[in-house]
Amino acid sequence: MNLSKIYTIKKEKQYLWVLLTLVVFVLGCFFFKEFINYKIVALILLLVVSIHAMFFDIKPTILSAVISALSWNFLFIPPVFTFHISNPEDFLMFIMYFAVALINAVLLFKVKKFEEKAREKEEKEKTLQLYNTLLNSLSHELRTPISTIIGSTDILNEYHDKISLENKNLLLQEIQIAGIKLNHHVENLLNMSRLESELLIPKLEWCDLNEELFRIIKNNFQNNPRIEFHINDSLPICKIDIGFLEQIVINIIKNALIYTPENKKIHIDINQTNNILQLSFQDFGNGIPEEHLPNIFDKFFRVPQTITGGTGLGLSIVKGFVDALNGKIEVKNTTPNGLKFDIFVPVETTFINNLKNE
Amino acid sequence: MSKADILIIDDEPQIRKLLEITLESNDYKVIQAENGKQGILLAANHTPEVIILDLGLPDKSGHEVLKELRTWYNKSIIILSVLNQEEDIVKALDNGATDYLTKPFRNAELMARIRASVRRNTIDNKETIYHYGTICIDLISHTVKKNNEIIKLTATEFNLLSLFVKNEGRVLTHQYILKEIWGVGAQTETQYLRVFVGTLRKKIEDNPNAPEHIITESGVGYRFQ
Numbered sequence: 001m002n003l004s005k006i007y008t009i010k011k012e013k014q015y016l017w018v019l020l021t022l023v024v025f026v027l028g029c030f031f032f033k034e035f036i037n038y039k040i041v042a043l044i045l046l047l048v049v050s051i052h053a054m055f056f057d058i059k060p061t062i063l064s065a066v067i068s069a070l071s072w073n074f075l076f077i078p079p080v081f082t083f084h085i086s087n088p089e090d091f092l093m094f095i096m097y098f099a100v101a102l103i104n105a106v107l108l109f110k111v112k113k114f115e116e117k118a119r120e121k122e123e124k125e126k127t128l129q130l131y132n133t134l135l136n137s138l139s140h141e142l143r144t145p146i147s148t149i150i151g152s153t154d155i156l157n158e159y160h161d162k163i164s165l166e167n168k169n170l171l172l173q174e175i176q177i178a179g180i181k182l183n184h185h186v187e188n189l190l191n192m193s194r195l196e197s198e199l200l201i202p203k204l205e206w207c208d209l210n211e212e213l214f215r216i217i218k219n220n221f222q223n224n225p226r227i228e229f230h231i232n233d234s235l236p237i238c239k240i241d242i243g244f245l246e247q248i249v250i251n252i253i254k255n256a257l258i259y260t261p262e263n264k265k266i267h268i269d270i271n272q273t274n275n276i277l278q279l280s281f282q283d284f285g286n287g288i289p290e291e292h293l294p295n296i297f298d299k300f301f302r303v304p305q306t307i308t309g310g311t312g313l314g315l316s317i318v319k320g321f322v323d324a325l326n327g328k329i330e331v332k333n334t335t336p337n338g339l340k341f342d343i344f345v346p347v348e349t350t351f352i353n354n355l356k357n358e
Numbered sequence: 359m360s361k362a363d364i365l366i367i368d369d370e371p372q373i374r375k376l377l378e379i380t381l382e383s384n385d386y387k388v389i390q391a392e393n394g395k396q397g398i399l400l401a402a403n404h405t406p407e408v409i410i411l412d413l414g415l416p417d418k419s420g421h422e423v424l425k426e427l428r429t430w431y432n433k434s435i436i437i438l439s440v441l442n443q444e445e446d447i448v449k450a451l452d453n454g455a456t457d458y459l460t461k462p463f464r465n466a467e468l469m470a471r472i473r474a475s476v477r478r479n480t481i482d483n484k485e486t487i488y489h490y491g492t493i494c495i496d497l498i499s500h501t502v503k504k505n506n507e508i509i510k511l512t513a514t515e516f517n518l519l520s521l522f523v524k525n526e527g528r529v530l531t532h533q534y535i536l537k538e539i540w541g542v543g544a545q546t547e548t549q550y551l552r553v554f555v556g557t558l559r560k561k562i563e564d565n566p567n568a569p570e571h572i573i574t575e576s577g578v579g580y581r582f583q
Contacts, residue, residue: 205532207552208555208556239549
């Protein structure tokens with residue numbers, strides 16, 4: 001049973017529940033008091049207190065113990081309708097009832113505390129493990145471009161009159177590529193933390209997605225001939241957070257560019273039916289072993305034995321932004337070869353033809 | 359001959375150095391300020407052609423500096439910002455900034471913005487005929503020609519185009535355009551804007567999906583060039 005969830009019932013409500021259940025049980029027992037011995041009533045009420053202890057905080061439980069003890073005394077122990085107890089045996093039972101009820105409350109409270117601590121510890125360990133994975137993959141991905149920049153500038157400084165113009169240009173190019181890579185990694189780290197903060201609310205804007213996708217691909221991948229975007233002339237204007245979509249598109253394409261052979265194309269298609277926008281990314285590489293497909297959107301997951309060059313962040317960021325847009329993402333291997341991502345996002349749409357011109 | 363004065367207001371010495379080297383190698387004269395107060399003072403003393411203003415300053419926010427400058431300074435102000443700050447950018451543009459650049463920016467981009475800004479300062483507003491590549495726009499006779507052939511535009515399309523032309527090189531926010539073309543109250547109707555920009559592009563651009571004149575500034579607005 002998940003105690004922690006019930007544990008979160010509001011404090012005021014807990015007192016209300018305690019009083020309500022006690023009233024029901026005490027009145028029930030009182031109604032049948034001709035048939036039930038008052039000692040059995042004590043056991044029934046103890047059971048109720050124990051159940052309270054399982055679900056509620058310590059204070060409401062103690063209240064339950066006190067009220068049940070007093071009402072048992074008042075309504076059931078002879079002489080009834082007085083707090084007076086004539087029989088010494090009954091008095092002993094009353095004291096014992098009170099003690100057992102309290103111990104019950106305190107013990108269960110301790111068990112709950114213990115559980116909570118264990119859970120906290122487990123969570124901490126999990127975070128630590130994630131943190132370590134992050135550091136490992138990131139420090140490699142960040143250090144490589146940093147070393148490139150420092151190394152190249154060192155060479156340019158020390159040997160600037162000895163190296164050929166061609167090599168100088170090569171080094172400068174390397175510095176630039178490293179800078180762009182660093183920028184991408186930092187951006188994804190920021191994205192990750194934005195997604196984790198769960199404060200990310202899409203800012204929906206009307207967009208001409210043919211043009212926006214064209215621009216995103218051109219700005220981020222220059223005119224890489226491997227990327228083939230098929231414009232859809234019948235696409236309406238859609239309301240979407242274009243910044244989110246940009247991160248999705250960049251990360252899926254980057255992923256495909258890294259993990260598929262240099263001579264293979266990447267096809268991007270866009271469609272809309274019944275206010276569901278569908279974006280498809282098809283590559284023609286070797287796909288992903290079926291057993292790993294369910295994991296590829298996990299943070300830091302990398303398919304075993306793949307080339308280095310990724311942080312394991314890209315696709316989890318894609319999933320995060322798709323979720324933030326209330327969409328879903330599907331991935332499958334395609335025959336004869338390749339991998340296909342399908343993204344479905346609900347959008348508002350407007351057709352140009354539907355609008356009165358002027 | 360030395361070109362125009364440019365004032366840089368940014369607290370990061372590396373960014374100032376980078377801008378200084380780039381601008382001076384393009385023959386611009388550079389003045390630098392490391393905070394808002396100093397920036398406003400230098401702007402008053404030199405009246406530079408262009409001010410490059412960072413939004414994150416140590417003493418006061420870039421928005422405040424912008425507002426103060428705009429009470430008397432009417433030349434170009436280019437905002438420097440970091441990524442994912444679209445709302446800040448829109449606010450700055452609505453407060454009178456003429457253009458913006460996001461860090462990290464490419465050199466070519468910076469120089470294109472500076473050139474456009476300087477040119478804008480010298481544009482004669484009385485001009486009525488504008489040429490852009492193969493396009494010719496006559497604001498008086500309301501005619502637009504592409505490759506010497508007249509293009510038929512609807513009234514709204516023409517209004518939109520002439521607003522763009524009059525603000526060449528300047529980033530216009532969605533809100534501003536909607537207010538100018540459709541009037542107060544239409545500011546939320548950005549889908550109209552998207553539609554009309556779409557039809558306008560189909561008429562004047564060679565490839566409407568890769569526009570050369572009406573450029574989308576994602577999340578911000580449009581720029582005509």
